[in-house]
Amino acid sequence: xxxxxxxxxxxxxxxxxxxxxxxxxxxxxxxxxxxxxxxxxxxxxxxxxxxxxxxxxxxxxxxxxxxxxxxxxxxxxxxxxxxxxxxxxxxxxxxxxxxxxxxxxxxxxxxxxxxxxxxxxxxxxxxxxxxxxxxxxxxxxxxxxxxxxxxxxxxxxxxxxxxxxxxxxxxxxxxxxxxxxxxxxxxxxxxxxxxxxxxxxxxxxxxxxxxxxxxxxxxxxxxxxxxxxxxxxxxxxxxxxxxxxxxxxxxxxxxxxxxxxxxxxxxxxxxxxxxxxxxxxxxxxxxxxxxxxxxxxxxxxxxxxxxxxxxxxxxxxxxxxxxxxxxxxxxxxxxxxxxxxxxxxxxxxxxxxxxxxxxxxxxxxxxxxxxxxxxxxxxxxxxxxxxxxxxxxxxxxxxxxxxxxxxxxxxxxxx
Numbered sequence: 001x002x003x004x005x006x007x008x009x010x011x012x013x014x015x016x017x018x019x020x021x022x023x024x025x026x027x028x029x030x031x032x033x034x035x036x037x038x039x040x041x042x043x044x045x046x047x048x049x050x051x052x053x054x055x056x057x058x059x060x061x062x063x064x065x066x067x068x069x070x071x072x073x074x075x076x077x078x079x080x081x082x083x084x085x086x087x088x089x090x091x092x093x094x095x096x097x098x099x100x101x102x103x104x105x106x107x108x109x110x111x112x113x114x115x116x117x118x119x120x121x122x123x124x125x126x127x128x129x130x131x132x133x134x135x136x137x138x139x140x141x142x143x144x145x146x147x148x149x150x151x152x153x154x155x156x157x158x159x160x161x162x163x164x165x166x167x168x169x170x171x172x173x174x175x176x177x178x179x180x181x182x183x184x185x186x187x188x189x190x191x192x193x194x195x196x197x198x199x200x201x202x203x204x205x206x207x208x209x210x211x212x213x214x215x216x217x218x219x220x221x222x223x224x225x226x227x228x229x230x231x232x233x234x235x236x237x238x239x240x241x242x243x244x245x246x247x248x249x250x251x252x253x254x255x256x257x258x259x260x261x262x263x264x265x266x267x268x269x270x271x272x273x274x275x276x277x278x279x280x281x282x283x284x285x286x287x288x289x290x291x292x293x294x295x296x297x298x299x300x301x302x303x304x305x306x307x308x309x310x311x312x313x314x315x316x317x318x319x320x321x322x323x324x325x326x327x328x329x330x331x332x333x334x335x336x337x338x339x340x341x342x343x344x345x346x347x348x349x350x351x352x353x354x355x356x357x358x359x360x361x362x363x364x365x366x367x368x369x370x371x372x373x374x375x376x377x378x379x380x381x382x383x384x385x386x387x388x389x390x391x392x393x394x395x396x397x398x399x400x401x402x403x404x405x406x407x408x409x410x411x412x413x414x415x
Contacts, residue, residue, distance in 0.1 A: 005053070005054075005055055006021060007021060007025070007053070007054045007055045008055060010025075010054075010055075010123070010126070011119070011122060011123050011126060013126065022130065024054075025054050025127075025130035025131075025133075025134060026130055026133035026134050026137060027134065027137070028134065028137035028138040029043060029046035029047060029050060029134065029138040030042075030046050031043055031046050031138075032138055032139065032140040033138055033139055033140065033143060033167070034139075034140040034141030034142065034143060034144075035141050035142040035143030035144075035146070035170070035171070036141070037171075040171055043138065044075060044076060046138075047075055047135075047164075048075055050134060051075070054127065054130065054131075055127070056127050056130075056131055056160070058120075058124055058127070059089075059093075059124050059127050059128050059131065059160060059161055060073055060074040060075055060161060060164070061073055061074070062074060062081045062085055062086070062089070064080075074086070074161055074164055074165065074168075075164070076168075078164070078165050078168035078169055078172065079168075079169075079172060081165070083162075083165055086159075086161050086162055086165050087162070089161070090128070090157070090159045090161065090162060092121070093121045093124050093125045093128065094121075094125060095121075096113070096117055096118055096120075096121030096122075097118065097121045097122045097125045099113050099118055099121075100113070100118075101113055101114065101115050101118065127160070128158075128159050128160045128161065129158055129159075129160070130160070131160025131161070131163075131164070132158050132159055132160040132162075132163050134160070135160060135163050135164060135167065136163070139167075143167060143170060143171075146170060147163070147166065147167070150166065179212070180212075180213065180218050183209050183212050183213060184213075184221075186209055187206065187209050187210070187224075187225060187228065188224070188228060190202065190205065190206060190228060190232065191232065192232040192233075192235050192236070193235065197235070197236065197282075199268050199269055199272035200269060200272065200273070202232065203265050203268070203269055206225070206229075206265070207265075210225070222260075222261055223258075223259075225261040226259040226260065226261035226264060227259075229261050229264045229265060229268070230259070230264070233245050233264070233268060238275060238280070238281060240271070240275060240280070241268075241271050241272070241275060244267065244271045245267070245268070245271075248263075248264075248267055294358075297354075298353075301353065301354055333374065336375070337362075337374045337375040337376075338369055338372070338373075338374050338375075340364060340373060341364075344364070345363060345364045346361060346362070346363050346364070347361075347362050347375065348360065348361055348362070349362060360377060361377070362375040362376065362377060363375070363376060363377070363378065363379050363380060364380075365378065365379075365380045365383050365385075366380060367380065367383045367385035367386050368383070368385065
């Protein structure tokens with residue numbers, strides 16, 4: 001059962017009881033709002049409670065343009081209610097509050113005004129003034145300064161809903177500004193690899209981000225977007241896809257046209273779907289097949305190097321591991337492996353393996369050479385010494401050779 005409130009019949013602040021209700025209604029909210037996102041939640045919750053206590057629902061509810069049978073609460077939904085609608089409601093209250101009872105005159109287009117309508121308008125006008133005072137008393141920090149400057153310019157009338165709309169619009173503007181910055185950052189860092197080279201999903205996400213900017217009247221910087229799409233298309237290794245993109249750029253160059261990111265997205269999407277339908281998307285290229293063959297050969301060489309013997313778990317030969325360690329030859333290094341090259345962390349050397357000359361990639365690893373670093377055949381991030389207390393523990397271990405170290409990775413070579 002809904003409890004009665006003394007504010008139900010609050011229409012005259014000049015009486016003793018009315019003065020008490022006025023003072024209660026204009027009291028600041030428990031939590032001030034200083035314009036930050038952190039304080040907005042408690043401010044809005046406190047305002048909702050105040051609306052229920054003082055029975056201000058009639059001045060914060062507005063018709064839903066998409067459903068005339070429903071209403072929208074101004075609190076938390078300021079972006080759905082235009083300032084024009086709030087102004088019309090305010091002007092209507094003020095006009096009715098000073099009107100007189102009159103009969104309808106359809107011939108002259110005059111509508112009837114009843115005493116009940118006049119009383120309701122005066123009550124809501126009083127509620128609006130109370131709400132304005134309450135909100136004004138609950139502001140602090142930058143938002144208080146902002147509203148004060150608007151009041152000095154005559155842009156804020158003594159109307160609660162109008163002031164609330166301005167407060168929420170200001171806050172939403174700050175939130176959108178931050179969101180726009182986040183969206184721009186995500187656009188710059190979109191990476192096709194994170195979408196597992198699914199160009200359809202990549203395009204969908206990019207279009208979502210661009211639509212957000214457009215809806216908030218923010219420029220999407222087409223040239224920056226085009227450059228980002230170009231860089232991602234370069235990651236694709238499919239020969240037919242690469243040929244289609246290269247042909248598109250040659251055509252643009254011949255026609256002296258700028259790169260259009262929308263045309264690039266459409267081209268990439270069309271070619272991707274075509275290759276998926278042909279079931280060639282994702283198939284390994286000839287270069288990748290060659291790499292796998294080379295990996296198999298390297299694995300075979302590594303297996304041939306391992307000494308034959310019983311397993312380490314054989315109880316009949318407890319000293320087998322010790323013998324292996326004693327018989328194991330200490331790795332030898334060339335003088336150049338201890339000489340750093342300023343500005344370089346990777347170099348390529350031609351080596352002969354099993355009678356074949358291959359290109360071997362060496363990386364400068366700070367975890368070797370007694371902590372001074374040396375050129376080795378693994379990346380520093382893959383080094384077994386990285387998480388150990390000393391750098392000498394694996395000093396005598398022969399570095400393991402894998403195919404990714406024999407053939408220069410196309411992507412790393414472009415860095």
